[in-house]
């Protein structure tokens with residue numbers, strides 16, 4: 716696929732790339748679906764420019780020393796492992 720460098724998260728989705736977040740401390744690689752990441756960034760009003768601000772992420776080992784890399788979706792394991800269910804509140808009230 717040549718040497719194109721994605722300039723926005725939208726380029727990842729167009730070029731069939733996942734967004735990998737690699738931890739420089741423990742070497743773990745967490746791979747995200749680019750369109751899901753894009754929706755999340757839109758909701759947060761974060762910039763979609765690449766390089767993605769890696770400080771938005773924290774590794775399971777608690778390190779924030781992470782970098783984002785492009786991973787072609789062909790590298791996804793088949794089938795994908797089940798995802799951890801995450802329950803988030805629909806709203807939160809703060810005591811006045």
Ligand SMILES: [Zn+2]
Nearest residue numbers: 738741774776
């Ligand atoms: Zn780590």
